[in-house]
Amino acid sequence: MNLFYFVAFLSIFFSLLVIFSKNPVYSVLYLIVTFFTFSIHYILLNAQFLAIVNFIVYMGAILVLFLYVLMLLNLNKESEPMKSNLLKVVGVIAGLCLLLTVAGSLKLLHASDPVLLKNPDIGLVRNLGKVLFKEFLLPFEVSSILLLSAMVGAVLLAKKDITKV
Amino acid sequence: MELTFVIEKVVLVSVIFLITLGIAAYSTLAERKIAGYIQGRVGPHRAGPFGVFQPLADGGKMFFKEEIIPSQSNPFLFIAAPCLALLTASIGSAVIPWGQDVTIGDRVIQLQVANINVGILYIFGVVSLGVYGIMIAGWSSNNKYSLMGSVRAASQNISYEIAMGLSLIALLMVTQTLSLREIAEQQNGFWQNGWFSWNFFCQPIGFLIFLVCSFAECNRTPFDLPESENELVAGYHTEYSGFKLGAFLFSEYINMFVSSAVMSTLYFGGYNFPFMNDLGLSANIIAVLGVLFLFAKIFFFIFFFMWIRWTVPRFRYDQLMNLGWKVLIPLSIANIVVTGIWITVKDLL
Numbered sequence: 001m002n003l004f005y006f007v008a009f010l011s012i013f014f015s016l017l018v019i020f021s022k023n024p025v026y027s028v029l030y031l032i033v034t035f036f037t038f039s040i041h042y043i044l045l046n047a048q049f050l051a052i053v054n055f056i057v058y059m060g061a062i063l064v065l066f067l068y069v070l071m072l073l074n075l076n077k078e079s080e081p082m083k084s085n086l087l088k089v090v091g092v093i094a095g096l097c098l099l100l101t102v103a104g105s106l107k108l109l110h111a112s113d114p115v116l117l118k119n120p121d122i123g124l125v126r127n128l129g130k131v132l133f134k135e136f137l138l139p140f141e142v143s144s145i146l147l148l149s150a151m152v153g154a155v156l157l158a159k160k161d162i163t164k165v
Numbered sequence: 166m167e168l169t170f171v172i173e174k175v176v177l178v179s180v181i182f183l184i185t186l187g188i189a190a191y192s193t194l195a196e197r198k199i200a201g202y203i204q205g206r207v208g209p210h211r212a213g214p215f216g217v218f219q220p221l222a223d224g225g226k227m228f229f230k231e232e233i234i235p236s237q238s239n240p241f242l243f244i245a246a247p248c249l250a251l252l253t254a255s256i257g258s259a260v261i262p263w264g265q266d267v268t269i270g271d272r273v274i275q276l277q278v279a280n281i282n283v284g285i286l287y288i289f290g291v292v293s294l295g296v297y298g299i300m301i302a303g304w305s306s307n308n309k310y311s312l313m314g315s316v317r318a319a320s321q322n323i324s325y326e327i328a329m330g331l332s333l334i335a336l337l338m339v340t341q342t343l344s345l346r347e348i349a350e351q352q353n354g355f356w357q358n359g360w361f362s363w364n365f366f367c368q369p370i371g372f373l374i375f376l377v378c379s380f381a382e383c384n385r386t387p388f389d390l391p392e393s394e395n396e397l398v399a400g401y402h403t404e405y406s407g408f409k410l411g412a413f414l415f416s417e418y419i420n421m422f423v424s425s426a427v428m429s430t431l432y433f434g435g436y437n438f439p440f441m442n443d444l445g446l447s448a449n450i451i452a453v454l455g456v457l458f459l460f461a462k463i464f465f466f467i468f469f470f471m472w473i474r475w476t477v478p479r480f481r482y483d484q485l486m487n488l489g490w491k492v493l494i495p496l497s498i499a500n501i502v503v504t505g506i507w508i509t510v511k512d513l514l
Contacts, residue, residue: 025304029242032297052286060293061323064300068319071304071312125283125343 004044011037024070028063035059049125169272178278181258188467189418190220196471203475227411235306235404242305247405247412250298254419257291260284261426262346264436264456267449276436276456277346284345285333288427292329292382295420296322299384299391299401302413306404314400317482318391321381324489325388329378331497332371335504336431339367349430355439363434370500372432374493379424381489383417386474393479425466426459433462 014034018027035058042051121127132140194209194216201208209216234240264276281287296318303315340348352362365372381388392400402413429435436455444451480488 029301048281048283049286052283052290055290056286056293060290061326064293064296064319064323067297067300067304068316071300072316 004041007037007040007044011041024073025067028066028070031066032059032063035063046121046124049128173274174278177276178259181263181278182255185255185258185419185422186415188422188463189415190224192418192421192467193223193414194219195467196474199468199471200475203472224411227408230407232407232409233404235308237307238404239305239307242301243404244409246298246302246305247409247416249301250295250416251412251419253291253294253298254416254423257288257420257423258426260287260345261423261430262349262435263459265448265452267452269449276452280344280346282342282344285337285343285348285431288345289326289330289333292424293322293326295382298413298416302405303391303401306401308404310397310399311401311403314391314397314403317397318384318401321384321388321390321485321489324486325378325381325493328374328489328493328497329382331494331501332368332374332378333431335371335497335501336364336368336375338501338504338508339364345430345435349435349437352434352437354437354442355434362437363432365432368432368500368504370496371504372428374497374500375428375432377488377493379428380470380473381485383420383424383470385417385421385470387477387480388485389479390482390485421467421470422463425463425470428466429459429462435459 011034014030014037017030018034021027021030035054039051039055039059042048042054122131197219198208198216200206209219212218212222234243259278260281262275262277262280267274267276299318300315303311303313303318306312337343340351342348342351348364352364354362356362360366384391390400391397392402397403402410405413436452436459438455438458441451441455446454
């Protein structure tokens, strides 16, 4: 339990650093560390597959691309567009509203009540695969089609001249 | 956790780490000797007999050179990048099974640091982290050539990871497990049930794709675009000097060693060797012989890496991308489909 609190502290600490660091490249680097702590959380929950997929997909691929884009843009303090105070105030209000909504909906779900899994080994690859392909086959396939269509959409958007397709 | 277990693992980790460093150091000598042989030269031969002390001399030179940190760079990340490169290169060896269990007295010792049941995915994750050291090095040097090198490294690694992952999926369909230990055990001996037991003979195309992708992931020629010296000076390590440069070069050789070990384990039977069950030797001797055979396979692959380096010239960047996206990925998907059909048909027969 103490380990959980330590890792949870690290997650919150690094995610705050993501927001507060001035340099966007530092933000991404802190985000990588934050995702690493998430992987540790998954391992503590005995969800090996989720942990390692989080490791590969988020740390190994998505954040590499984030870093790639930010390095090319080379943002720094001088070139950062100054936002007006009105925008900042609106942003704070919108953020607080989102926080309120999320907190309220989580309270309705009783997410803080302890959940006992019927099968504590559900996070291991073999069990997870069986559940996904037997009980939740339709949602699984639908979400894969959703991902595929998003990919096709991204390729289409990236084409310079659509008429040539 | 009992004390003997901790001691056992600490000893194993230190031995593997020292062996990794030793092999990485002597790979530099081997590379220069092989380059010399291929180009009709002698290679280094001054430091000791046949130049065997050359790696020590090189290391000493690296230590005593001046450390330069460019004034416009980001000093913290500039120093962190080579450390990260070394770290991500070395942690991959943790899940490789180096040999069969050794029994001393009544204690069974596993020659593997961590027997996790998602071993392949762990290797894959570590490989995908390897690019961070290069990217951070390129960005923090604040140099256009370095930035170009790190951008190339990032896009190259992302592109080849996909084909690598797909070739591994076909392998998983054959082996039905993600644990490297079980994969090594399945390839016991050399001949089983009327066919070769090594996975290479079930997955030759998968192995070819994996081999090409590991060349790309290690940034070895013909895929060393991130550091191509005649376009980008030296790419991501242009600004590095002294031991920080040494750390980058070292991590490249460690990467080569680890990926050779992974290839031997996944496709070439790991610590298994032909006729291992017919010799009538005790289990411990077979385990020791198995470790030796695994290292022989690893050395062969390291030699293969060097052989390719001095034979095949560097690709152009568009050729690299075409090979990755238009050849390797469709080929690996076709390999998955063929493997799936073969597994189904085999059960029907």
